[in-house]
Amino acid sequence: MNPTTTIHAANGPAKPSSGGAYSGAFWERLWRTSGIQFVGFFLVTSLIYGYPPGVGAPTDALAAFYNGDRTRILIASALFSLNLLNLLWFAAALRTTLAEAGQEGWGAAATASSAVLGGLSLLSIAMGAALSYSLARSGNPALMAGLNDLAWALGVLISFPRAMLVMSGVFGLWRAGWISNTAFAVGVVAVVLEVMGGTTWLSGAWAPDGVYARFVAPGVLLIWAVGVSRVLLTRSPAARAGW
16 A cells, blocks of 8 residues: 555545635635625626516516517626625625624624525526516516516515625624724614615605615615625634635
């Protein structure tokens, strides 16, 4: 038997080095930037996707958007789905950072809320992709209208896990002593604004396809992601084997 093999067998499986260019600290710092990447990709992909027809839109408008802009919508759907990975990695980095600071509960809340937010977002993306891929040409206006309205309804309900994600970062970082009382107060306002996004069931600006649900509530998440990214990037990643 090769002596080198015998030594490796006696010492157990080889472990990756904790130092070097691809250490755990490297990966943790990389994923801390995922929040900023999420914001950038979200803005670009939203411009590519365009503005879908609102709730109760006529069949002609639905067909013109989902069938007429089919290629653009499918490309944007793929990019939206890919960008969800940035959000989930960012939540994972937030979770490990909070655990390091002794705030495991808030870190677990970030993990749970980001998972629900990602799942609901992926479902909404899938509806738009399905409409564009084949349903807009199926000649079934009732199904088209129903899925389009359901996608808008999901956009409202997503506000609740989004609020929980924002809350986990705000309260966790504040309890850890990493943000000021002023920043905490601003964060609490952000949480309230996100919760209010789940009440947009009226008309006009407060409709599921209105200004608040479409722009304000998602915008709060984007601003929060940038703010938390700045806080995380000022902290040195811990030297551990968690990544």
